[in-house]
Amino acid sequence: MSDTKQSKNLARTMRTPSVTALGVGAMIGAGIFVLTGMAAGKAGPALILAFALNGVIALIVGACYAELATMMPEAGGAYVWAKPGLGPFFGFFAGWMSAFAQLIACSLYAAAFGSFTRQLVIELTAHRPPAFFATAMSVGVLALLLWINYRGSEHTGKLEVWITGLKVAILLIVVALGLSVLFQSNDRLSAFRPFFSQGLGGLMSAMGITFVAFEGYEIIVQSGEEVKKPGSTIPRAIFLSILVAMSLYILVAVVLLGAVTPPHGKTVAAYLGGLQELGLMEAAGQFVPRGKIILLIAGLASTASALNATIYGSSRIAYAMGRAGDLPSALARVHRTRKTPHLAIAAVGSLMVAMTLALPIEDIAASTNIMFLLVFLMVCTTVVRLRKHWPDRERPFRVPLSPWLPGVGITAGIVLSLWLVQVSRVAWAVAVVWIVLGGAVFYLKDRR
Template identity: 25%
Template sequence: WIIGWDLILEYAIGNVAVAISWANYFRSFIHDAFGKDIPAWLATDFRTARKIPGLLESAPHIFGIPIVFNLLAFGIVAFLTVVLVWGIKESAEFNAVMVAIKIVVLLFFIGVAIYFVPPSGMVQNWHPFQPTGWGGTLAGAAVVFFAYIGFDAVSTVAEETKNPARDLPVGIIASLVICTIFYVVVAAVFTGLIPYNELVRRLSTEQAEPLTMALNHVAPNATWASAIVAFGSVVAHTAVLLVFQLGQPRIFFSMARDGLLPPVFAKVHPKFKTPHVTTILTGVVVGGFSAVMSIDEMVDLTNIGTLFAFVLVCVGITILRYKEPNRARPFKVPLGAWLLPMLGAISCLFLIYYLPPASWWRFVAWLLIGLSVYLSYGYAKSILGQKVGRPHVTPGWLFLLGIGSLLVAIGILAVPHHASLSELFAEVSGGNGRTTLAVGSIALGLLLGIVGSIMGMTKR
């Protein structure tokens, strides 16, 4: 359950970030290729709009409230949702073409960048090499981790490979090595194109994707170059959106089939033979969030959820090595008894530490919402649980625990994440309505949790 609930962050919330990035690249492509500007208030969220001078003032107002809505991100998600309900199949050929486009775009960016700014010129922009020290570097690594999400999806094609024991490890490790080389080269070229202070200034006051922004900075008249990069990125992002929107309904479908979610999540369309309910639900969630959320928040939340899942996987390897030593293992992780898995878990926790505290709170709230669903429904309805004698109806004390978990989650999401404990009490005593309701929700949830726990212990 925890891994399945966590994967929703990787696929659905991660896809929100991809949709927002798609919107930015699409807007850049239209501007560079055709000289037309899509209104910024139709391609951004409210929090980002507040950072861009003049954007809120230029947006239409209703009753004095500026209308800011990322219609581009919402539109591409809605379009792909309709396509997936209608029915589409993944193919190795399609994925190969998309990967080829991505590689060509990155190579083109590197080539054009070196043409306009030779390596000797880039070196000047690399000083100081760590403007904010190791703390900034590690915080950046925690964010850049988003680029590595999805490599684990290689394991889903195990049944289609001739020799999974050999091909899967080679495929995963080789793809990681090759992509890391690409990422390092692109990052080196990108940071060599634009000074750090100028990069910070432009990212804080503009809404643009970094690659096209860097090309426009060094070659403002070569719009053809940034147009090609933007177009290739739009195509590549569309492929990522399609694959992730295809994958998330399968997670819902599998969880419903195992009894962890209601049967409606496992319904298949009678005509199109697609999981239309979960596909539409995924589209509504991803489209809705992509229309109003900022990309930074979504990337951080996706990263912390995926890193936590990797921690569980690493710890699970060690546990299985000791609990099931005779289990068939076509591929064994080197030093997998404890050293390599523990290093993996520690490194993931280390990166989590450098993510913003607000992301931690949101992640805790997400886990509590998942716990609420599991306790109030999945615990009793789980097919595996029923095999070991669990009741078919959720006991009252478990239901109380589930409601309590949900109330605590709502309170955590509503409370100001920047405030200390003393500041929270000061806001409550000062009559701040939002903070008072949030703290009250947490207190009531904890009370219900305590009551439910006591009831559970007495029944046992």
């Protein structure tokens, strides 16, 4: 029997630290390093509230994920749960959209990694590499992390713990230095007035574009077949990772808006918005010695860990859909010795490279948010439906105040996804094309 023939089971090797690191690694990635500057330009000081509200929504949706993941701890996440909860059609689309969301999230992280690498070379050598250098770095880090994922989930988890620890430590140092500058100011609150400088629309746009920053719990539930004691480990990892990420995002937003001095004639919001994905790095250089270089290194660690975690999640969705027959069955093959879905990893990796080369960063981010929000709607609805259809099924974790809390998650998802039309029409166009393509795949599969 060859090493690449199908095996029945993935290996249960991951514990709470590794699984939590997957979630934190995915959350404290592109959102804090790539999107913070963009979102500050849209919301101004209200960015702090945008992160807080997104964190609350994430806790609600994360609770829905925790209930379903402990009831059905399998690779595939929303795809596996929506089938019995909403039927085969919506079940297929939950997997189809979740896989695509994670694919384009990986493209976002890879593109950011390339941009940061090029900027770091400029800072260290005063030499400006050609634009294709960033693209080459993006593809290179994708190839490296695909290989690590192929080697096994235990290696993926250990790498995530180390990289996540590094970037969190750097961010805490930046926050401490920024707060010291802020507290030395005679008028600490002036930087935050007017709070809603860009209006309610700015707040909503910032929430919409940064919601992807809190999707790490989607990655956690993909570990259902590879984690020890999923009934307790998965809920614990979900809530720990959301709370860590939410706290860091709010602290970084406070420091970024309060400790940075913009060029004469510009507001902090306009300054940060103009810097785009390099906003945090450029601004932190004002109050952290060699801050830009330090933050670029942290950004590299951050985007690499988010990319590593999201490769893991997207390959498990492809594996689950192949196992169920909704995608080619070859994707369900598990390497005999590595115990990883090697063909699923190769397939999603190829698509990630293509998308990294095709889409600009802001449109990638908005497309990712739209797809995740639609998946979150289905997950929250599935919790309510399965409470009625399977009332006696064992649930190691239960969402409190159901159906009201899932209803809040559904409402928030609808409002934010519709608002993203204002941010990027290209993103909605990409989402619609992917949904139509999914409908065609489902129809052809059903006929066959």
